[in-house]
Amino acid sequence: MAKSIFTIFITFTAIAAYAQKKATINGTVKDAATGETLIGASVTLQELSAVGTATNNYGFYSLAVTEGEYTLLFTCVGYNTIAQKVSLHKNQVINISLSPKNGLQEVVVRAKRLSNDNVVLPQMGVEKLNMTQINQVPVLLGERDILKTITLLPGIKSAGEGNTGFYVRGGASDQNLILLDEAPIYNASHLLGFFSTFNSDAIKDVSIYKGGMPAEYGGRLSSVLDIKMNDGNDKDFAVQGGIGLISSRIKVEGPLVKDKGSFMVSARRTYVDLFLKLTTDTSIRGNSLYFYDVNAKANYHFNDKNAIYISGYLGRDVLALKDVLGTNWGNKTGTLRFTHLFSTRLFSNTSVIYSSYNFVVQGLQNTRSFKATSEINDINLKEDLQYSIGYQHTLKFGFNILLHDITPGDITSPKNSSYNERHVEKRHGFENALYASDEWKVNKHLTFLYGLRLGGLFLLGPGTFKTYDDAGNVISSKIYYSKTDLVKKYLNLEPRFTANYVIDDQNSIKASYNRNTQNIHLLSNSSSNTPTYLYVMSSNNIKPEIADQVSTGYFKNFSDNAFEFSTEVYYKWMQNQIDYKDGSQLLVNQDVESLLTYGSGRAYGVEVFLKKKYGRFNGWIGYTLSRTERKFDDINNGHYYPARQDRTHDVSVVGIYQLNKRWTFSSTFIYGTGNAVTYPTGKYSSGGLTTFSYSERNGRRMPSSNRLDIGATLDGKEHKKYHSSWTFSVYNVYAHRDPYSITFRDSKTVPNTTEAVETSIFATLIPSVTWNFNF
């Protein structure tokens, strides 16, 4: 493996040596107003349409071209294009600041050349979301939400109403790698899933990869959701915030050293619990129910070549039933990043990342008090390098050393408690990776993006490690004493390949194959967003999950790139999938691995996407036709059955219309086939209770779901010192009862019979209003 990477590297170095009389332009593209670096801005040459690049995750670009006179074009969605003449005879640094467009202006002065990146860049299966759009999409209780918005894209499905979990191309919700400034987020939901952990105020850029995963990402089967926080305004101090019905938020940002360094701090808190205090109902008054989160970031640019970034996130949910039970949970992350330019062509980013998730459940009653905790801590050292060899090759390579420290479960209790203390053994392991990839522009029409990732899991001692048979009985047990004892090792080679054939600058065809593996698995036997997440690493019993995906797509732009159309077809095979045996109790259980059962899965589908990115009226229509199935020996007689999240049809429509300078209207509509469910096929009496019997797993469907939400933003009159706006939204406009669950029980009206009961969460429309300000 190491040898083949070395060979690839040598080959490219050789290519580089042959490339003659070339000069390199490199630099950083920023927002002129705030100094934020821009991700994915495209840099092209007017004279050579085939030559171009895009800024990377750090706003950096590098482009090598044959010496000559050129006009460089810098374009980015939401910004005015800049054309810069350059006389290129030696390496040059060109740093550019793009000024943001004012919505209406854009209609009048139509940019000469709108981006066709989606057609010409080889990456497929990716969606980038524009924060202005996210902020205009109407949402529940006015709490705008990245995760809710991405589920409006084709191929990405919401886990259901009041749930921020999401499924990508048939994968499970723990198969998404969610990164916030490169730190994995283990639980992305607040308030049992009604809100996500991402405060949009603090977010700069959101990209989601559904397929054709770049080699720099790994560790999860289905998708990568890469979220970058704002760096902070390095020109002026700014304060912005909002006051809503259930929560308020505030953000402060400004320069540390003008044009060189800046900071940003953003926080929010819900206050439903403050209302609880006002009620006279004593049973509600003592309860707690809230969450808060804080995002902070600072950066300093020493010079053109060196910059340092430090960022962090802290969030916590607290839920308590007065004097009975309390629970709280949350994520903590920290990222320290150093970017360095070795040469005009070699860019490096070094990160040290910390990520932690824990939850606490507490019994508060006197003789029944206990405290149960579970925790996962990660320390990660990551090195990513980007090397441009001519304009034909961009090489990316790097490594990742990640240490997982898992405390699966601890119970502590006072002496008089009926609960005993219990400590499940901690687990340690390294999840390491080595990768290299190349984007090779073969000619005007053909581009290859190919790479290889070698992922490894090294499960370490100390502890007692057992191996179980299918029935869950211990076959063997071995005690390891030292932190350096290797218990189990898995190495997985993950090839990634994408080809793009550009027919012309408005049409292209892409195809990709990629393999992904996953060595950290979430165990949670309710399908829900309860915070009792338990993470386990691959082990003697659990094998790495493996997914192979092939996809192909057609991409077309029309009306001068104002409209983007794409359709992608995919097929995915999944191995070593995990489910639980009936009656499993996963919490604080030393033998949790004895409760697992393993199977396989497959998912396939077609996605159609039409998007209008620019203009007064913009938005998109997404449609997915898909199937997702699982196969386990001991479920459904070993036959394939639809996974719960299998949704045949899924439609979403998003429209945003800017009426005038002050009013913007938005609307979303969703329709989806009901979840696959298991209904009873008979009943009998068991211990005096009506009990149901079942046949086929998930053989039936919930009724289909649909919902219309609308929103409006009223911008306040222009004012020198401050700016304010009102956001109104109505969730579930026509008060549709979207079925949440269907259960069966003894009839309350006709004795001795059974009735089916449909529960809906939001059977009414839910209006909300938020006041936003900045100065």
Next chain:
Amino acid sequence: MKTPLIYFMLFSFILVITSCDKVIDIRLDNETDRLVIEGNITDVLGPQVIKLNTNVAVSNTNTYPPVTGATVTVSDQAGNVYKFTEAPAGTYTTPKMIGVAGNTYTVNIVTNGKTYKASSVMPKLVALRSVSSSNSSYNSSDGTRKITVHYLDSKGVANQYNFLMWVNDVRVKRVLVNNDDFTDGNSVSFDLMENDIGINPGDKVTVEMQCVDKEIYTYWFTLMQQNYTGPGGGVTPSDPPNNISPSALGYFSAHTTQTKTITVK
């Protein structure tokens, strides 16, 4: 540490404001005429009963066709064999039998040319100390009470409990089980949480405590998990694993039984 219950409670706390229920019509597929075995051997001297039925369509009334003409015997590990006779149809009894702690009982049923077997171990009795009622912190506003059972778990052995509750002689339609995973050897107070019948002062509440073996506990625990449809619809329901082979519905349980009745204060 009954997690599904905890989240069921917390979640309903949030949903109470907006969620709503509606009785609907659903056409279901039917797979009926499956054999259902309900066998109980208790530690009380007297007739022991094994019932054989078949399941019916969900849309039917709750009357289950008896399986008649079966040969039913129960034996213990010492070789004692008890013959069960049918009366009325589908109900098989042996007049005088007492289950003894530590004994393994095996039922043998021959019906329609097929033989079914199931074994269950009668656990040692753990005494039910008392049953009490108190204000429920969960829904105290409506004046309803919760019922708590108190017992001293025996140390060093795995104990499993199944509780049945009646309010004014009406069975509470909830599976209520507990084990000593987290409470081994301790004095335990266990709340019989239910939302089926509101319990008020003056009500007569009867609780039966059964000490059951591990397989029977898993059977009831699985049913309990399926009962609490928490966020996302809870666990996917399926026929709970039981001790009968070849596969049939129901269970065969050898258990101890104790009953206490209180008047709710």
